[in-house]
Ligand code: 4AD
């Protein structure tokens with residue numbers, strides 16, 4: 343017999359036929375009702391066992407997470423909640439799951455922290471299966487969007503010799519032995535003897551390489567893993583995260599902002615259209631979770647309402663200078679409620695400031711642009727004022743920064759001067775500077791942190807819960 347996915351069975355036009363399916367037990371009640379799930383949908387299918395004619399030894403093996411092969415008749419369900427159930431005629435236990443030892447007891451409502459320690463099994467819960475399906479659909483939407491817009495998918499190297507952000511937060515890649523490391527005469531590690539004959543690290547961003555490709559293919563995007571050795575133990579930072587980085591020749595900063603907005607709306611809309619059941623479940627989950635919080639800390643909008651808000655309202659665009667004025671005059675700044683008080687122009691914005699702007703002041707996603715050159719990376723285009731650069735950050739409610747981007751400095755002399763001032767060796771980025779030597783043109787791009795997008799869309803609150811196996815300081819299990 344042909345096996346069907348549970349999603350297809352639940353969406354059948356009619357009942358009455360013989361069906362077969364395979365999945366894992368979620369619950370088993372009264373020796374009779376199995377809630378079976380195969381990952382194809384958030385919904386379980388109820389399988390009704392003829393327990394009087396099933397040996398006790400078999401019934402005992404129907405435990406949470408056991409793998410079953412089930413055959414029977416698809417019939418209209420008497421109970422509420424689902425259209426069909428299976429009247430089981432044949433049941434085979436494919437793989438047992440010892441109830442005494444299985445770590446995830448759904449009845450006890452395991453905490454998210456506990457589930458993180460069991461990241462290999464947590465995807466068998468409703469919450470994590472929903473999150474990971476939404477993540478997969480969003481990833482598909484990313485490729486679909488850029489394909490439809492005529493972008494080329496570009497694969498930046500993972501191992502690189504450069505520090506794209508100039509922040510020095512890199513994981514070294516080396517094949518040298520820890521003991522007996524080869525040294526130069528002055529006692530330094532001799533990287534000439536290392537695998538690549540030079541110092542190398544895991545990439546923090548594919549941008550610099552993507553720029554070289556945009557200057558030939560016109561519009562490209564990366565979508566790959568990036569690595570940061572920043573010791574930020576927050577609910578928004580990972581040491582290994584996935585980033586999407588489009589780069590477009592001849593785009594200025596306004597085009598860049600338009601692209602980012604259009605892109606974000608498209609992928610959110612795609613997820614809403616293709617993950618309706620999962621998002622409905624996640625909306626309910628969030629409501630339950632927030633019941634334990636004081637009113638003031640609860641989300642003002644339910645999940646779907648919040649997603650719709652992003653689809654229907656333009657993001658607010660203001661300059662860094664305007665934002666500083668708003669923050670300086672804000673209540674939490676005057677009452678010294680901010681941990682970092684905004685005193686003057688030039689201050690770097692902390693997430694408390696970003697969240698104030700987005701969640702309290704504008705109550706909308708915000709794009710901040712024209713930041714002080716001093717607090718941004720070397721490659722951003724200097725404005726005529728000599729103080730600010732054509733940078734933009736997109737800030738989202740509950741998330742803070744979701745996108746960072748800029749128009750790039752296309753003028754060779756200005757770029758070299760900036761690199762010299764920051765002590766970035768020209769020799770190391772000779773190839774990058776070549777794009778400014780041969781056919782330079784204005785161009786722009788941005789990076790969107792994929793996990794921050796998944797956080798926003800699923801309503802989860804910790805970034806460790808939207809990537810299968812999170813890597814964070816002091817944690818690389820699995
Ligand atoms: O603002 P960032 O550092 O920008 C860049 O890397 C540029 N090269 C992008 C570009 O212009 N092509 O990072 C971009 C985004 C952030 O806005 C954030 O969403 C995400 O990447 N991000 C992180 N996500 C999770 N964990 C971290 N440690 C992150 N660091 C940045």
Ligand code: MG
Pocket residue numbers: 735743745746
């Ligand atoms: Mg940034």
